[in-house]
Amino acid sequence: MSFWQENKIPLAIVFSGLLIAFSIYFALKPFSLNSLKTSLKTEIKEKTTENNQEVVSPTTANITITNTISVTEKLSPTTDVPHLDENQIKQGLINKTTIPTDKLEYEIGERLNRENKILIRGVVKNKEEISGAGFFAYCDLEKCEVTYVGQGVPKCSQVNPYNYPLNWADYCVDTGGNTVAR
Numbered sequence: 001m002s003f004w005q006e007n008k009i010p011l012a013i014v015f016s017g018l019l020i021a022f023s024i025y026f027a028l029k030p031f032s033l034n035s036l037k038t039s040l041k042t043e044i045k046e047k048t049t050e051n052n053q054e055v056v057s058p059t060t061a062n063i064t065i066t067n068t069i070s071v072t073e074k075l076s077p078t079t080d081v082p083h084l085d086e087n088q089i090k091q092g093l094i095n096k097t098t099i100p101t102d103k104l105e106y107e108i109g110e111r112l113n114r115e116n117k118i119l120i121r122g123v124v125k126n127k128e129e130i131s132g133a134g135f136f137a138y139c140d141l142e143k144c145e146v147t148y149v150g151q152g153v154p155k156c157s158q159v160n161p162y163n164y165p166l167n168w169a170d171y172c173v174d175t176g177g178n179t180v181a182r
Contacts, residue, residue: 084111084118085144089137092146097133099126106135112165116141121168124149136169138162153179 004011086108093099093106106124118139125132136148136159148158148169156172159182166182174180 084120084139088139088144089120089146092137092144093124093135093149096135096146096149097124097126099124103127105132110168114163117162119162119164121164136162136164156180156182 089108090101090104090106094101094104097104103126104124105127106122108120108122110121112119120135120137120139122135122137123132124135131151133149133151135146135150136154137144137146139145147162148154153171153173154169156174159169159172170182171179172182
């Protein structure tokens with residue numbers, strides 16, 4: 001009998017363990033959408049210069065990676081465009097979360113232009129912690145304000161007055177403490 005035939009069960013267990021370990025490692029490894037977008041743009045750029053063929057150029061390529069399907073509304077040409085003041089958003093996140101300025105880490109995930117305002121959805125966390133929270137903010141012609149930071153269902157008063165899309169928060173908690181559909 002050969003080595004492989006004599007030890008096939010222990011070898012199968014070892015190889016299965018390695019397969020599971022690699023699966024867990026790659027499942028838990030942070031995945032950066034920005035690096036994927038950059039590599040896709042680089043790949044498109046290389047293909048445009050290859051053999052002098054006409055291919056989609058990076059300036060006309062629109063690469064969107066998202067977990068949800070969303071509809072972005074366009075501003076009408078007659079509306080004033082508000083300014084996205086990230087300092088006000090950062091200060092609002094500091095006030096709502098009490099995370100110290102030097103430990104605050106946030107990312108704007110999606111923004112929609114809608115009738116003289118910008119609606120923003122993102123994530124915020126303390127650099128020293130593993131998990132974070134989602135947040136909603138809006139900017140109008142006068143100011144930017146963070147209206148919700150959390151991991152659960154927002155209060156209706158935090159989302160309804162600002163008309164956030166339903167796919168951002170399809171339920172909210174009313175003044176009686178009941179979770180209701182928006």
